[in-house]
Amino acid sequence: MKLNIALLAGDGIGPEVIEQAVKVSDAVAKKFGHEINWKPALTGAAAIDAVGEPYPDETHEICKNSDAVLFGAIGHPKFDNDPSAKVRPEQGLLKMRKALGLFANVRPTFTFPSLLDKSPLKKERIEGTDLVFLRELTGGIYFGEKGRRDEGETAYDNCVYTRAEVQRLAKKGFELAMTRSKKLCCVDKANVLETSRLWRETVQAMEKDYPEVEVSYEFVDAVAMRLVQWPNSYDVLITENLFGDILTDEASVISGSMGLMPSASLGSDIGLFEPIHGSYPQATGKNIANPMATVLSAAMMFENFGLQEEGKAIRSVVNEALNKGVVTEDLADGGKAYGTKEVGDWLAANI
Amino acid sequence: MKLNIALLAGDGIGPEVIEQAVKVSDAVAKKFGHEINWKPALTGAAAIDAVGEPYPDETHEICKNSDAVLFGAIGHPKFDNDPSAKVRPEQGLLKMRKALGLFANVRPTFTFPSLLDKSPLKKERIEGTDLVFLRELTGGIYFGEKGRRDEGETAYDNCVYTRAEVQRLAKKGFELAMTRSKKLCCVDKANVLETSRLWRETVQAMEKDYPEVEVSYEFVDAVAMRLVQWPNSYDVLITENLFGDILTDEASVISGSMGLMPSASLGSDIGLFEPIHGSYPQATGKNIANPMATVLSAAMMFENFGLQEEGKAIRSVVNEALNKGVVTEDLADGGKAYGTKEVGDWLAANI
Ligand SMILES: CC(C)[C@H](C(=O)O)[C@@H](O)C(=O)O
Ligand SMILES: CC(C)[C@H](C(=O)O)[C@@H](O)C(=O)O
Numbered sequence: 001m002k003l004n005i006a007l008l009a010g011d012g013i014g015p016e017v018i019e020q021a022v023k024v025s026d027a028v029a030k031k032f033g034h035e036i037n038w039k040p041a042l043t044g045a046a047a048i049d050a051v052g053e054p055y056p057d058e059t060h061e062i063c064k065n066s067d068a069v070l071f072g073a074i075g076h077p078k079f080d081n082d083p084s085a086k087v088r089p090e091q092g093l094l095k096m097r098k099a100l101g102l103f104a105n106v107r108p109t110f111t112f113p114s115l116l117d118k119s120p121l122k123k124e125r126i127e128g129t130d131l132v133f134l135r136e137l138t139g140g141i142y143f144g145e146k147g148r149r150d151e152g153e154t155a156y157d158n159c160v161y162t163r164a165e166v167q168r169l170a171k172k173g174f175e176l177a178m179t180r181s182k183k184l185c186c187v188d189k190a191n192v193l194e195t196s197r198l199w200r201e202t203v204q205a206m207e208k209d210y211p212e213v214e215v216s217y218e219f220v221d222a223v224a225m226r227l228v229q230w231p232n233s234y235d236v237l238i239t240e241n242l243f244g245d246i247l248t249d250e251a252s253v254i255s256g257s258m259g260l261m262p263s264a265s266l267g268s269d270i271g272l273f274e275p276i277h278g279s280y281p282q283a284t285g286k287n288i289a290n291p292m293a294t295v296l297s298a299a300m301m302f303e304n305f306g307l308q309e310e311g312k313a314i315r316s317v318v319n320e321a322l323n324k325g326v327v328t329e330d331l332a333d334g335g336k337a338y339g340t341k342e343v344g345d346w347l348a349a350n351i
Numbered sequence: 352m353k354l355n356i357a358l359l360a361g362d363g364i365g366p367e368v369i370e371q372a373v374k375v376s377d378a379v380a381k382k383f384g385h386e387i388n389w390k391p392a393l394t395g396a397a398a399i400d401a402v403g404e405p406y407p408d409e410t411h412e413i414c415k416n417s418d419a420v421l422f423g424a425i426g427h428p429k430f431d432n433d434p435s436a437k438v439r440p441e442q443g444l445l446k447m448r449k450a451l452g453l454f455a456n457v458r459p460t461f462t463f464p465s466l467l468d469k470s471p472l473k474k475e476r477i478e479g480t481d482l483v484f485l486r487e488l489t490g491g492i493y494f495g496e497k498g499r500r501d502e503g504e505t506a507y508d509n510c511v512y513t514r515a516e517v518q519r520l521a522k523k524g525f526e527l528a529m530t531r532s533k534k535l536c537c538v539d540k541a542n543v544l545e546t547s548r549l550w551r552e553t554v555q556a557m558e559k560d561y562p563e564v565e566v567s568y569e570f571v572d573a574v575a576m577r578l579v580q581w582p583n584s585y586d587v588l589i590t591e592n593l594f595g596d597i598l599t600d601e602a603s604v605i606s607g608s609m610g611l612m613p614s615a616s617l618g619s620d621i622g623l624f625e626p627i628h629g630s631y632p633q634a635t636g637k638n639i640a641n642p643m644a645t646v647l648s649a650a651m652m653f654e655n656f657g658l659q660e661e662g663k664a665i666r667s668v669v670n671e672a673l674n675k676g677v678v679t680e681d682l683a684d685g686g687k688a689y690g691t692k693e694v695g696d697w698l699a700a701n702i
Contacts, residue, residue: 080542081568084552090542120580125471141492141510146545150513155549157510159492162501189593191431191441194497198506201435217432224601225609228579229471242540246597250575258576 006066012279013289014072020291020344027351044074044089054092071274101268105135119256135244173238187239259290262297273297287339357417363630364640365423371642371695378702395425395440405443422625452619456486470607486595524589534586610641613648624648
């Protein structure tokens, strides 16, 4: 296969972890006889610094003409504490999600047996955890009208959903549930929000098309609790944009493997693959960031092209590295810590 | 002191747990020479069944003419899975919060040494956890305009905040931080939401009035993670209504003592005190619900009247019961489980 992949390294540790994912992907391509044409493009604070906006048209052109996007991380502290900043790296991410039609963010949370002890949760609570969130990514309060009135004294953000938006996300949820243990949880706040009531009634109406799927409806606050109490009671969860933002991050620390959690954003022909961690400014340039989440995001990318074996090759080399202790300092636990590059080299060499 | 307390038992296990809090409060009143005049009133599903609405005017009159409100729980499953229900128990709760001006929901999360092992988290992660959330309770997306358009195909919920709303909540946060370890965390999503940017800029502007308080700003998704990873790194957290709903519930399970967490809602002269747990329909009428969160909410009520010793008397009898194993089945851990009533009797007798 010939693959054109847009490479958006972004900010902070983004470039370092992306570099490793490229190495590993190239090794996979070589082994399986594919050809990857990487097309680097600017995004995030890096793009603001270079050309004044976080998702330049040129970057969009490159993404649109690629088969997939591999993404590092964006965000820079210089923007966070300036509520009046006019341009922000995050706007680039949102613009890109919308422009590429990436309405479904797929975020798995799973455990690595060798890392169970890393979790803040007790082992018996997390063993066997293997859940996937499908977070709606191009609607809701993120994209509704927002602004100020009364001379800046009043701020507003509108949350809007259409039935069609809910349906297309829920459809992916039902389909995913069918390939797994056929359990779907719709997370909402239908006791308070009208958008949540639309979510709930839409999903309820779809149940009859998937008679084998057992659907449950839970309030977002209850899920925030139960994720900590019994994460392994969940399988597939579907939810709106903001709830998904909060809950997927919460879920990510449960496994003790946050530095290892990949994600995919799907919707149109072009998928975007990125680690769920952020730009981690404190670690930038130190060769200490864990590249495995980005490497596993590349695995999701291959799998999304239907290249299951290629994805598996990556997953198993990551497992091997974990078992052999070829890990960055976040996982070294007093043992030898490898650098970001060294972990990448090892993974690529052992594909 | 002569106290008029509105008693809103509500739904599910509400009446059972309220009954115990009344017993214990009466014992405290007797011991310290106070007189409590309890004024029962209808709310929640119980009120809908009786008079067609969840927070009847008569109930509001009773609350308004009381010194405080002691509240059980509301919510009934028959409304949850009917997105088209016209009247819901929760509307009563929201109406009451607004009508009584209860803009600040105070939700502590603390650990009981004897219960550390109950937590889903590892002991070393939670030891020493003692944090308080101040959740804004009468604004934001809960109270913004909501509805449908396009013949029901589009739903919307508006999130609105004014600077004044943020200021009054933040002021309570700064003041509370001054009485504790002088650390305040403002939780928002300022990288995406305009209302969050208003929150952040408003709190930033107040920093100079509290030079001793160390203020941090964190995104809601990051807090959802760090609450699980290092709950004991937090002290006072302030946040808007919906984020507070999700995060306080998440925080409540961290201590392993969810059935014990009380809360206060303040703002006007009349405070409302309630356990943070819900109406727990499955346990209704079985005499198995843990009444301690409601009893500790009564302790917060006494303390809010300036009756510190009275509050302390309740806290210490609860501690004693925990140490002696006079607990309901959720905490019995294979040992003898007492009934709801029996725990209440024991607490009242040992004040
Ligand atoms: C950076 C931010 C805008 C983004 C979001 O909130 O969606 C991030 O938290 C994420 O989850 O991908
Ligand atoms: C019952 C519901 C409306 C309520 C809320 O969301 O505020 C509850 O979850 C709470 O936190 O008190």
